[in-house]
Amino acid sequence: MQHTVSRLVAVFLALVLAGPAAAHVSQQGFVLLLPTNVYMTAGIWVVAVTALAIAFTPGDVGERLFSTLALPKIPAPHWETVTSLLAFLFLCWLVSMGLSGSRDPLANPLPLFIWTVFWIMLVIVQAVIGNLWHWINPWTGIARLLFANPRRRPILAWPAWLGSWPAIVGLLAFSSFVLADPAPDDPARLAMIVAGYWLFTMVAILVFGERQWLARGEFLTILMRHFASLAPLRLGRRASCLGAPAWQLLSAAPHSASAGIFVLILLGTGSFDGLNETFWWLSLIDVNPLEFPGRSAIITETVTGLLLTNTLLVLAFAILVWTGHRMATRRVLPAERTGYRDVFGKLCLSTLPIALAYHVAHYLTVVLVNGQYALAAASDPYAIGADYLGLGTFYVTTGFFNSRDTVQVIFLTQAGAVVLGHAIAILIAHAIALRIYGQNRLAVISQIPVAAFMIAYTFLGLWLLAAPKGA
Numbered sequence: 001m002q003h004t005v006s007r008l009v010a011v012f013l014a015l016v017l018a019g020p021a022a023a024h025v026s027q028q029g030f031v032l033l034l035p036t037n038v039y040m041t042a043g044i045w046v047v048a049v050t051a052l053a054i055a056f057t058p059g060d061v062g063e064r065l066f067s068t069l070a071l072p073k074i075p076a077p078h079w080e081t082v083t084s085l086l087a088f089l090f091l092c093w094l095v096s097m098g099l100s101g102s103r104d105p106l107a108n109p110l111p112l113f114i115w116t117v118f119w120i121m122l123v124i125v126q127a128v129i130g131n132l133w134h135w136i137n138p139w140t141g142i143a144r145l146l147f148a149n150p151r152r153r154p155i156l157a158w159p160a161w162l163g164s165w166p167a168i169v170g171l172l173a174f175s176s177f178v179l180a181d182p183a184p185d186d187p188a189r190l191a192m193i194v195a196g197y198w199l200f201t202m203v204a205i206l207v208f209g210e211r212q213w214l215a216r217g218e219f220l221t222i223l224m225r226h227f228a229s230l231a232p233l234r235l236g237r238r239a240s241c242l243g244a245p246a247w248q249l250l251s252a253a254p255h256s257a258s259a260g261i262f263v264l265i266l267l268g269t270g271s272f273d274g275l276n277e278t279f280w281w282l283s284l285i286d287v288n289p290l291e292f293p294g295r296s297a298i299i300t301e302t303v304t305g306l307l308l309t310n311t312l313l314v315l316a317f318a319i320l321v322w323t324g325h326r327m328a329t330r331r332v333l334p335a336e337r338t339g340y341r342d343v344f345g346k347l348c349l350s351t352l353p354i355a356l357a358y359h360v361a362h363y364l365t366v367v368l369v370n371g372q373y374a375l376a377a378a379s380d381p382y383a384i385g386a387d388y389l390g391l392g393t394f395y396v397t398t399g400f401f402n403s404r405d406t407v408q409v410i411f412l413t414q415a416g417a418v419v420l421g422h423a424i425a426i427l428i429a430h431a432i433a434l435r436i437y438g439q440n441r442l443a444v445i446s447q448i449p450v451a452a453f454m455i456a457y458t459f460l461g462l463w464l465l466a467a468p469k470g471a
Helices: 002-017 036-055 059-064 080-100 109-129 140-146 165-180 187-208 210-217 219-228 247-251 257-275 279-284 295-329 340-379 404-437 440-466
Strands: 068-071 240-243
Touching: 036 404, 036 440, 059 404, 080 109, 080 140, 080 187, 109 187, 109 219, 109 340, 140 187, 140 210, 165 210, 165 219, 165 257, 165 295, 187 210, 210 219, 219 257, 219 340, 240 247, 247 340, 247 404, 257 295, 257 340, 257 440, 295 340, 295 440, 340 404, 340 440, 404 440
Parallel strands: none
Antiparallel strands: 068 240
C-alpha cells in the first residue's frame, strides 16, 4: 500500500511540476521512487573512507597521487590576439541576434549560447582540457590593439588592499542575476547586459591595465582560470605536464584571503542554486511549492538567501581551517608557523573540485535538453527554416525523463560526480596541507575539521539531488 501511495504522489508531482524550461525538475517524480537513501549512504561512506585512508597512509603517498609526467615541449603559435578578436566578433553577432532575432529564448542563439554553451559547457570543458578561455577571451584582442604601446602605463595602480574583492562583487552580481532576475534569458534584456558588461570591462582594462584587471577584477576570467587548474593536462610553451585531476592546484601561486573567498563563493553559489528549488527552502520563505508565484515574487528572498548562504559558508570554512591550523601548530614555535591567511587561501582551492561537481550535477539535465535547442539554433540561427548543419527534420526530445531506468542513470551520474568531486577535494586538501606543514602527522591533524566539513557537504550535495523541488 505504501509503495502504491508513493507512486501516486510521484506521478502527481511530476504532472504538477513539469515545465518546458525546467528540465532538471521534470525528472523529480521518478527520483522520488529511487532508493536515494541507499545512494546517499554509499556516497558518504566513499568520501569518509577516502579521508580515513589518506590519513593512515605514508605522507609521500599523498604527494605521489598528484605527481606529474613531463611531456615534450609543444610549440604553440601566438594567435591569442587573433582568436580573441574572432571571439569578440562572434559576441557582437550574438548581441545583435539578441536584439533583433527571435523572442523565444529556446530559439534565439544568444541565451542558448550564454547559458548553455558558455556558462555550463565551457566551464566543464575548461576542467577537462585546460584553459580554452585564454584563447577566446573577448577583451584581450581589442585591448592589445588599442593599448599596444609598451610604454603605456595604467591610469591607476592596483591597490594591494583591494585584493580580489571586485571579482567577488562581480560574481555575486552575476549569480544574483542568474538566480533572482525574473527573465535572465530574455534575448533583448540579456543582449543589453552582455554588451554593457563587455564595455565596463574594457573601461576597467583601460584604467587598471589588462594584466591586473583580468587577474584580479574580472570574475569570468578568474573563474575560468580556476576551473582550468583542475584539468589533468597543462600545455605550455616552456613545459607541458600530465597528472591527476587538480594536480595544478599544488603549484598554484600563494592565494590571498580574498582570492580564497572567491573560490568559496563559487561553491556556495552552486549549492544555493540547488537549495533554492527545494520544498524545504520554499517553505522557509513561506512559498507553496505547488503554487509557485514566479521568480519576480521572491527576488528579495533569493538574493538574501544567496548572500547569507555564502557568508555562512565562508565563516564556517574559515573557522574550520583556523581550528585545524591551531591543532597542528600548537606545539610549533611561532617563528616556524605558517601564517593562517596563507593556509586559508591555499586550502580554499581544495573546494574547487566540489564546485565543479555541483556544476556538473546541477546542470546535467539542462544540457541534455537545452543542448538540443542550441544545436537546432546553430543550424537555423535566423529562424528562417535553414538547415546549415544538415540536421534534417530535428525534434528536441525529453523522453529520457519519462523512464525510471534512464532517470536512474542520470541521477547516479549526478551523484557520482558529487562523490568524486568530494573525494578529489579531500585528497588535494591533504596534499596541500603536506606542502604547508611539511610533516604528514601535522597535515593529518590540520585536516580533521576540513575532512569533517567535506563529508558533511557530501550529504548536503546528495540531499539536494534527491530532495523534492518546486521552483
